[in-house]
Amino acid sequence: MQDAMQEVMQHRLDDVKAQVQAALEEAMAHLPPGEMTDAMRYACIGGKRVRAFLVMESARMFGIEDSAALPVAAAVEALHAYSLVHDDLPSMDNDDLRRGLPTVHVQWSEATAILAGDALQSLAFGLFADERIGAAETRLTLLQGFAEAVGARGMVWGQAQDIAAETAIEPLDIVAIKRLQQAKTGALIQFSATAGAVLAGQDPEPLAEYARNLGLAFQIQDDVLDVTGDEAETGKRTGKDDAAGKATFVSLLGLEGAQDKARKLVRNAEAALEPYGEAAGNLRQLARFVIERDA
Amino acid sequence: MQDAMQEVMQHRLDDVKAQVQAALEEAMAHLPPGEMTDAMRYACIGGKRVRAFLVMESARMFGIEDSAALPVAAAVEALHAYSLVHDDLPSMDNDDLRRGLPTVHVQWSEATAILAGDALQSLAFGLFADERIGAAETRLTLLQGFAEAVGARGMVWGQAQDIAAETAIEPLDIVAIKRLQQAKTGALIQFSATAGAVLAGQDPEPLAEYARNLGLAFQIQDDVLDVTGDEAETGKRTGKDDAAGKATFVSLLGLEGAQDKARKLVRNAEAALEPYGEAAGNLRQLARFVIERDA
Numbered sequence: 001m002q003d004a005m006q007e008v009m010q011h012r013l014d015d016v017k018a019q020v021q022a023a024l025e026e027a028m029a030h031l032p033p034g035e036m037t038d039a040m041r042y043a044c045i046g047g048k049r050v051r052a053f054l055v056m057e058s059a060r061m062f063g064i065e066d067s068a069a070l071p072v073a074a075a076v077e078a079l080h081a082y083s084l085v086h087d088d089l090p091s092m093d094n095d096d097l098r099r100g101l102p103t104v105h106v107q108w109s110e111a112t113a114i115l116a117g118d119a120l121q122s123l124a125f126g127l128f129a130d131e132r133i134g135a136a137e138t139r140l141t142l143l144q145g146f147a148e149a150v151g152a153r154g155m156v157w158g159q160a161q162d163i164a165a166e167t168a169i170e171p172l173d174i175v176a177i178k179r180l181q182q183a184k185t186g187a188l189i190q191f192s193a194t195a196g197a198v199l200a201g202q203d204p205e206p207l208a209e210y211a212r213n214l215g216l217a218f219q220i221q222d223d224v225l226d227v228t229g230d231e232a233e234t235g236k237r238t239g240k241d242d243a244a245g246k247a248t249f250v251s252l253l254g255l256e257g258a259q260d261k262a263r264k265l266v267r268n269a270e271a272a273l274e275p276y277g278e279a280a281g282n283l284r285q286l287a288r289f290v291i292e293r294d295a
Numbered sequence: 296m297q298d299a300m301q302e303v304m305q306h307r308l309d310d311v312k313a314q315v316q317a318a319l320e321e322a323m324a325h326l327p328p329g330e331m332t333d334a335m336r337y338a339c340i341g342g343k344r345v346r347a348f349l350v351m352e353s354a355r356m357f358g359i360e361d362s363a364a365l366p367v368a369a370a371v372e373a374l375h376a377y378s379l380v381h382d383d384l385p386s387m388d389n390d391d392l393r394r395g396l397p398t399v400h401v402q403w404s405e406a407t408a409i410l411a412g413d414a415l416q417s418l419a420f421g422l423f424a425d426e427r428i429g430a431a432e433t434r435l436t437l438l439q440g441f442a443e444a445v446g447a448r449g450m451v452w453g454q455a456q457d458i459a460a461e462t463a464i465e466p467l468d469i470v471a472i473k474r475l476q477q478a479k480t481g482a483l484i485q486f487s488a489t490a491g492a493v494l495a496g497q498d499p500e501p502l503a504e505y506a507r508n509l510g511l512a513f514q515i516q517d518d519v520l521d522v523t524g525d526e527a528e529t530g531k532r533t534g535k536d537d538a539a540g541k542a543t544f545v546s547l548l549g550l551e552g553a554q555d556k557a558r559k560l561v562r563n564a565e566a567a568l569e570p571y572g573e574a575a576g577n578l579r580q581l582a583r584f585v586i587e588r589d590a
Contacts, residue, residue, distance in 0.1 A: 028447070031448060031452075032448060032452055034455065036455040086413060089406075089409065091405035091406045091409065109386070111384075114384065114409065115458075117413075118381060118412075119447035122446030123442070123447060125438070126443065128435075129435045129438050135431075136435055139431075140424045140434060143423065143424050146421075148421065150417050151417030151418055152323070152327075152331065152332060152417065156331070156417065157326075157331065160329065160331040160406075160407070
């Protein structure tokens with residue numbers, strides 16, 4: 001039974017991946033040829049598409065058509081792609097491997113990586129003008145939430161804190177790390193999971209609660225995989241946090257403590273979905289997938 | 296008479312500067328304290344505010360209240376500020392002086408400059424959700440035009456071409472430079488100048504024609520000032536293009552040829568304003584100001 005439900009979720013995830021890849025290609029179809037455009041497309045290849053899945057599944061749960069949710073899912077993934085390109089830069093996390101491929105600044109140059117990231121952010125925001133999403137007011141509500149989630153109080157603030165922590169004398173404590181991660185990855189995950197409720201004009205709070213727990217579990221599993229993971233599986237360098245002496249959920253809670261914490265968060269995430277009953281099956285499976293994944 | 300009209304324009308420009316500075320401060324009022332926020336505020340200080348003026352004046356000409364045009368003007372200036380912060384980076388134009396002050400990466404760090412620029416772009420897009428602008432459909436039309444102007448087919452593409460030209464074997468010819476500048480600076484200037492028509496639901500074409508001529512004249516004068524200008528006046532390094540062996544309007548047309556061309560473009564810009572009669576007085580004066588400025 002559990003396996004069958006996981007299969008249904010996996011099938012939907014594959015379907016979302018294909019749809020969002022096509023939507024991103026459509027959005028980049030008429031760009032002028034050149035290194036920057038090549039880098040933008042390259043940055044959008046692959047990825048787990050967890051954020052797109054959250055948008056599409058939360059929408060489907062309220063009876064919203066995939067065609068309406070898709071531009072929002074594409075915007076979220078374009079934004080996420082930009083953030084990875086910039087985070088990987090030498091002056092930031094200085095990563096040379098991402099999704100199993102050389103990072104954009106390694107493949108091309110720092111200038112191309114900065115510009116491709118910048119252009120992907122513009123592209124992401126432009127997608128909220130897409131009429132297929134629905135009523136103009138709805139699109140603007142989504143735009144506002146998106147700007148808040150990814151900007152100076154959300155994702156970018158979190159990344160700034162993360163960079164600052166690397167050179168700080170005292171490592172961060174658990175409260176500071178939670179706050180940092182809630183901004184850096186949690187805010188966009190929460191935007192994605194609540195997008196369906198916004199599209200349907202429903203109360204987003206249960207999905208927000210689900211997303212807060214899911215986002216933190218996701219980040220803890222990332223920290224766990226940095227210790228236990230395999231580069232061939234994760235597609236990125238592992239053991240980096242430890243080498244950098246960086247405080248993580250694993251360094252603060254221990255490996256088992258971190259894994260326990262992630263499991264508890266996933267149970268909370270599942271509990272938050274109760275109001276939706278059976279319709280939330282795929283979102284429930286996703287939460288389990290987050291701590292079971294090895295990449 | 297001419298002097299009196301210039302004085303009226305200058306008065307309006309000062310008024311726009313004060314309004315847009317207040318609007319940017321309001322938009323950044325509730326950001327968390329830290330280097331990134333400091334850098335965002337720093338990047339938004341000063342500037343000629345030509346783009347904000349174009350938004351506010353094109354709007355006023357159609358009877359649109361300043362309060363409706365102001366969030367759009369603030370968005371344009373926040374976006375412009377982000378583009379300068381990123382353009383100044385070591386891997387891009389590598390500039391250490393801007394608006395008479397150390398550039399953001401010199402004052403703080405490359406990471407802070409990248410993140411502050413990223414956050415300013417998010418902030419700029421978020422401003423289109425502001426209800427004060429007017430009808431939801433109008434805000435979305437503006438959002439779409441803005442995304443197009445500043446993204447992978449507009450401003451960022453132009454900057455990518457500019458960077459590529461620095462390492463190219465053959466210097467650019469006049470056609471390539473015009474195309475580059477039309478994207479790099481022209482597209483956002485055109486968005487700004489036509490914003491008033493979009494806000495009023497009027498045909499934007501005469502303003503687009505005005506802006507195309509104005510934008511090119513503006514860029515030619517920038518090239519002229521790079522040769523004839525004084526660092527104390529311009530607030531940025533001069534003589535850089537020549538030292539870099541970069542093709543500019545001055546290197547291709549000669550100093551006098553470039554100045555003649557700029558004057559001709561300003562006459563074209565003025566001619567494009569004819570349909571608006573007296574109401575376009577300030578926009579007409581701005582075009583003259585562009586080639587008379589020494590900073």
